[in-house]
Structure formats: structure tokens, C-alpha cells
Amino acid sequence: MRSKIEGNLEGKLKFLPDSPGVYIMRDLKGDVIYVGKASSLKARVKSYFQPSSLSRPPTRPIERFIHNVADLEYIVTRNEVEALMLEANLIRRYQPRYNVRLRDDKRYPFIRITLSDPFPGIHVTRETGEEGVRYFGPFVNTAVARQIVKELTRIFPIRTCDRILKPSGNRMRPCLNYHIGRCSAPCADRISAEEYQDLVKSACTLLSGGKGRLIEELQTEMKRAAEELKFERAAKLRDRIEAVREMGDHQSVISPSADDEDVVGIASQGDEACVQVLMVRDGKLIEREHFFLWGAEGAGHGEMLAAFLKQFYSEGSYVPGHLVLQERPDDEAIADWLSKLRGGRVQIHVPAKGRRAKLVEIARRNAELLIEERRRNMAASATENPALIRLKELLDLPSVPARIDGFDISNIGPDHAVGSMVVFEKGEPSKNWYRKFRIKTVEGQDDFAMIYEVTMRHYRRVIDGEEPIPDLILIDGGRGQLNAACQ
Numbered sequence: 001m002r003s004k005i006e007g008n009l010e011g012k013l014k015f016l017p018d019s020p021g022v023y024i025m026r027d028l029k030g031d032v033i034y035v036g037k038a039s040s041l042k043a044r045v046k047s048y049f050q051p052s053s054l055s056r057p058p059t060r061p062i063e064r065f066i067h068n069v070a071d072l073e074y075i076v077t078r079n080e081v082e083a084l085m086l087e088a089n090l091i092r093r094y095q096p097r098y099n100v101r102l103r104d105d106k107r108y109p110f111i112r113i114t115l116s117d118p119f120p121g122i123h124v125t126r127e128t129g130e131e132g133v134r135y136f137g138p139f140v141n142t143a144v145a146r147q148i149v150k151e152l153t154r155i156f157p158i159r160t161c162d163r164i165l166k167p168s169g170n171r172m173r174p175c176l177n178y179h180i181g182r183c184s185a186p187c188a189d190r191i192s193a194e195e196y197q198d199l200v201k202s203a204c205t206l207l208s209g210g211k212g213r214l215i216e217e218l219q220t221e222m223k224r225a226a227e228e229l230k231f232e233r234a235a236k237l238r239d240r241i242e243a244v245r246e247m248g249d250h251q252s253v254i255s256p257s258a259d260d261e262d263v264v265g266i267a268s269q270g271d272e273a274c275v276q277v278l279m280v281r282d283g284k285l286i287e288r289e290h291f292f293l294w295g296a297e298g299a300g301h302g303e304m305l306a307a308f309l310k311q312f313y314s315e316g317s318y319v320p321g322h323l324v325l326q327e328r329p330d331d332e333a334i335a336d337w338l339s340k341l342r343g344g345r346v347q348i349h350v351p352a353k354g355r356r357a358k359l360v361e362i363a364r365r366n367a368e369l370l371i372e373e374r375r376r377n378m379a380a381s382a383t384e385n386p387a388l389i390r391l392k393e394l395l396d397l398p399s400v401p402a403r404i405d406g407f408d409i410s411n412i413g414p415d416h417a418v419g420s421m422v423v424f425e426k427g428e429p430s431k432n433w434y435r436k437f438r439i440k441t442v443e444g445q446d447d448f449a450m451i452y453e454v455t456m457r458h459y460r461r462v463i464d465g466e467e468p469i470p471d472l473i474l475i476d477g478g479r480g481q482l483n484a485a486c487q
Helices: 008-012 041-048 051-055 060-067 080-094 143-157 193-207 209-226 231-246 301-314 336-340 355-384 386-395 447-463 479-486
Strands: 022-025 032-038 073-075 108-115 122-125 134-136 263-267 272-281 284-292 321-323 347-349 401-413 416-426 436-440 472-475
Touching: 008 073, 022 041, 022 080, 022 416, 032 041, 032 060, 032 080, 041 073, 080 301, 080 336, 108 143, 108 193, 122 143, 134 193, 143 193, 143 231, 193 209, 263 301, 263 355, 272 301, 272 355, 272 472, 284 301, 284 355, 301 336, 321 355, 336 347, 401 447, 416 447, 436 447, 447 472, 472 479
Parallel strands: 263 321, 321 347, 401 472
Antiparallel strands: 022 032, 022 073, 108 122, 108 134, 263 272, 272 284, 401 416, 416 436
């Protein structure tokens, strides 16, 4: 336990401003271990370092960071909403181990439209944040995103290529997509910039869930074209309206209103936490997604929801006008922040009864079932995997090893040594848990001392509850390395 605050840190705590902003906590190695935001940096940060907090043993993983803080930084912002936006960006950048965050480190696919281009293109990507680009998603997998792009280009022939085009005077040869009706060939000046921008605007409206609004706009445009005796264009618009109507017509209506809603439910069991998002567009359930969370042990649902919402919507996800939640998030600034992202008012609902309450219960129950399914799959995979069963028999283990940690040392010359840890769960590589260790205390090529340092550093974190306890530990080398690890 920590009994006092070091001088440098104590000095910073004395001069914290009474202003909104973001604070960044670092450990002795300089790694960012926690990021938070506050309406008053002075009040919030000092609350962590009260004598009562420092003297009692930490009971939750999130409380442990107080005892590991060696340095503090802060960034003052104009208001709490701005602080919230910055906090979300910094958490995504640093992935601090004491923040509640999305469990999967993989990037989910998005659909991107390059609005800054003279003739914007539409693509599937896993990278977000580029200026002048609008993102839609995330989607469950790349196949879903690509299928949506395929359907969109059938209705709105937007280019999917990476050609660099000028506002006019493009003289390239049209590709196959033009000849099959999936591109309007702006590369060959086969469409005006104004007409092309109308296609892009319609695609963005449809991707944002505004199907009903888009149909109304297309109908108005069709009537105008007919009145101006532009019958060929009116016919194209008529066909486009029918194609838009066909998209998603198999979906059943679950809301009498045409409002867009995201319904968010959460469940937790022990150190497992799962969030389920139901996406309702034009009164129809069009998609559902789930996310497991890291670092959620001991946190309340309101705290988990606040952390999830910041990360989910800061990644570029479409922000609907209504957010229906199981509990109110532990952050009053979220509604204002979401409204700023959307460019219009976002209402947060925590229903106790009625249609929305039933939807929340569906989302919560699905999240609960996903945790149970995950646990069953882990147990079943571990107990049914023939290789793991054989390993249990060879090593005379008390049970099948569901989690295995493996350590090795690599020497590149006399002055460059690195320790590595790999993890297998249920017999499969679990790359989220892979670690690299820069050797700090050993000079020369002493494998025994290096193995001792690496295993000691890692299992201190395990003892502190920061990482799971393995069922089996493998050390690459001979008896000397094994004895060093067992010290």
C-alpha cells in the first residue's frame, strides 16, 4: 500500500487548476495507466490521493492505479464536453490498463466516404479519423460492410476506386463497374459534379438510417424532373426509390415512430462484462452488435456504460437522435457530447416501463446470454480439446489447462535482449495478452537472470489482479531457466 505521495507528484497536486480538463496518470516506467476527465481538475484529482484512499487496501482494479501513479499530466479544456471528447481520444490512443475499455483490440470495419474529394469514393476500412472523410459503422465484420457497399453502388453508382480525380476535365477510361451500372464514371466526365454529389448525399442519408427521409427527397426530385419534362431522369429516380424501398423491407417494425434509436443493455458476471447494442432505424431493428469489456471488474453498470459510450461513438459510429439505456451513465456530460457529435440534439432515455423498457430488457438478456455462452465455450473447448487433454495427461495436471503462459528470451547481440510472453486460451493463441519485456536489470547475456526478471515483473501484476492466473506456465530453456522462474 502507498503511505505517502512523492515530492514531484505532491507539488503538481498543489497547483492543479480549478478548471475542466483531462488528467493523465503515468507509472514509474512512464506508461499511461489511467486517463480521466473532470469538471474541476483540482477537486477530482485530489480526491484520489486522500489519506483514507492511500491507506486502505484497494478492493477494485480501478483503485489500484492510485498506488502505481508516479507522475501526472493534465490538459485544461474550455468545458466538460470538450474534456470528454479529449478523454475518449486519449483512451483510444493509449489503451490504459486501468480504464474500462472495449475488450477486442481489433478494429471493426467501417464504410468511409471521402467527402473532401471532388468526386467522393466509397470504401470499407478499419482505420478512422482522417479529415474530410465521413465514417459509418462499425459493422460486425467486413463481409457485412462490403455487402452494404455493393447494394449502395447498385442504387447510387458511386465510385469505389482510388483514382485521383479533378473537379472537371477527367479523361480516363471507365472501368468495368461503369459498364455494369455500379459506377457513374466521373473519371471520364460521364456525370456532372452536381449530379454526382446528389448521389453521395443520398447514400449518406441512407447509411445514416434516414430511409424514409431519403424516399421523400427522391420523390420530390422525381416530380420536379417530370414537370421539367426530364423523363429519363424521372424514370431513373423512380427506379432508385423502388430499390431503396426494397432494402430492409423484410425487417419487422418494432417501433411505431420513425425515430432512430440505439438500445444499449449491459450484463456482468465476475470479471466478465458484455454490452449489447440494438440499432433501430425508421422503427425497424436493422442490426445488433455486442462488445466485451476489459478492466470492468468491480465497476458499476453506470460506470461501464459511460466508458463504453465514449469509445463506441468516438470511433465514428452513427449517433442516433435517441439513446435508450439500461442505466444512466456515470457522466452527465455525455448527452451534450453526443449532441455535438451528431450535430443535433440527442436524448437519453432510461425507461422503467413500456416499449423501450422491453427493448432494453432484450438487449440486457442477450448480453447476459453472450457471457454465459462465452464461458461455456471456453470450458467446453478446454475440456474437449484433444491436445489439451493429452497435455494434462503427460504433465499429470489436476485439470485441463484452459490458459497457458509461455516465456522466452531473445538475445540480439550482447546489448539487446528482449523477453516475450505468449498466451494460449482454450488451445488457441490469445494475442490480446501477448507481452514484450525490455530487460532492465541484467547486464550481459544471462538467460537465467533475464527469465527471473521477466516472470517476476509479470506475476507481480497477476498478484495485483491486473491479469488472469494461468493454469500452466511454460519456460523455454532447461532446468536453469526453470529454476530461475520458480524462485
